[in-house]
Amino acid sequence: MADNKQLKVTLVRSKHGRLKNHxxxxxxxxIRRIHRTVLVNDTPENRGMINKVSYLLKVEEA
Incomplete structure (x- = not known):
């Protein structure tokens, strides 16, 4: 199935001191720790969360 795409998301800036909803x-x-990478499914919900905190993340297609 082609709709099982995943994204590699890496936290590159600290989450401390950020807004609670971010x-x-x-x-x-x-995502728990800085410079750790997680695989997330490419869904509209996950894309929305990624867009909200994009200034903290590096995103690549897996």
Whole structure:
């Protein structure tokens, strides 16, 4: 199935001192520590969270 695309998301800037809902977006994506990469499904919900905190992340297609 071609719709099982995933994204590699890496936290490149600290989440400390950020808005609470931005920290919640990172938690929802499963990102815990800086310079760690997680794989997330490419869904509209995940894209929305990624767009909200894009200034903290590096995103690549997996």
């Amino acid at each position: 920290q919640d977006c990172l938690r929802g994506l499963g």
